[in-house]
Amino acid sequence: MPELPEVETVKLGLSKNLETLGRIEQVKLFRKDLRFEFPKKMKNALEGQKILSISRRAKYLVFETQDYVWLCHLGMTGAWRQETGDHQKQPHDHFRVSFESGRSWVYRDPRRFGYMDLIKKGSSIVWFEHLGPEPLESSFSSEYLFQKSRNKKAPIKNFIMDQKVVVGVGNIYASEALYMARVKPSKASHRLTRKQAELLVSSIKMVLKKALKSGGSSIRDYKNADAEMGYFQQSLKVYDRAGKPCFSCKKPIKKITQAGRSTFYCSNCQV
Numbered sequence: 001m002p003e004l005p006e007v008e009t010v011k012l013g014l015s016k017n018l019e020t021l022g023r024i025e026q027v028k029l030f031r032k033d034l035r036f037e038f039p040k041k042m043k044n045a046l047e048g049q050k051i052l053s054i055s056r057r058a059k060y061l062v063f064e065t066q067d068y069v070w071l072c073h074l075g076m077t078g079a080w081r082q083e084t085g086d087h088q089k090q091p092h093d094h095f096r097v098s099f100e101s102g103r104s105w106v107y108r109d110p111r112r113f114g115y116m117d118l119i120k121k122g123s124s125i126v127w128f129e130h131l132g133p134e135p136l137e138s139s140f141s142s143e144y145l146f147q148k149s150r151n152k153k154a155p156i157k158n159f160i161m162d163q164k165v166v167v168g169v170g171n172i173y174a175s176e177a178l179y180m181a182r183v184k185p186s187k188a189s190h191r192l193t194r195k196q197a198e199l200l201v202s203s204i205k206m207v208l209k210k211a212l213k214s215g216g217s218s219i220r221d222y223k224n225a226d227a228e229m230g231y232f233q234q235s236l237k238v239y240d241r242a243g244k245p246c247f248s249c250k251k252p253i254k255k256i257t258q259a260g261r262s263t264f265y266c267s268n269c270q271v
């Protein structure tokens with residue numbers, strides 16, 4: 001599943017030479033839905049528009065045109081590919097937008113959990129209404145996490161993966177950050193100390209920055225999209241290391257399931 005660093009990488013890739021793309025000449029939908037139906041107006045509204053900027057909010061790609069905000073969520077297996085010249089349709093290509101420069105972007109999504117939306121500029125974006133802060137922005141601070149976690153009995157791992165608390169902390173990053181901060185994933189959120197909140201926030205930022213630096217290396221390989229493999233495996237300290245020795249204390253790493261997701265931790269180092 002593309003996580004925040006992968007979406008950021010896709011954003012950077014598509015942003016290259018944005019100013020030379022030209023207007024959108026043609027929008028082609030190869031089917032009427034992904035996870036949800038494409039907005040009916042999609043084709044007519046986008047044709048003739050120019051993409052002014054591309055940004056990211058949580059795991060949404062946000063394309064800004066003169067009149068619209070066009071959102072794309074990659075779901076589990078969504079990917080964009082850039083082409084020049086004739087379109088070479090491949091299996092699972094669902095959407096294509098061609099520009100007057102002769103270049104085009106093709107959206108491919110084998111499992112079709114991705115979706116797009118088109119919102120008239122100035123209208124509120126419902127998808128963003130309940131999203132917490134971006135993890136790398138200063139609004140996501142230890143004081144914020146500490147205050148937010150008071151009276152919350154949910155395990156801390158589930159808590160930091162809750163998009164209403166903070167966006168973009170996926171399953172792997174949550175395990176990694178908790179290990180780095182030496183906080184037990186099953187700890188009740190309200191029992192987090194100020195010091196732990198501080199360590200956890202800086203660990204989340206560090207883990208995500210590191211992933212961003214490796215440039216979304218997983219983006220090419222969706223063979224194991226379900227198993228969440230292929231994500232910066234080379235640098236993982238605890239994820240998928242069940243039974244292997246902890247890098248710090250050598251005790252075997254434990255694996256548990258929380259909210260249906262695998263969690264890996266060291267019962268000796270994390271409290």
Ligand SMILES: [Zn+2]
Pocket residue numbers: 246247248249250251266267268269270
């Ligand atoms: Zn350990």
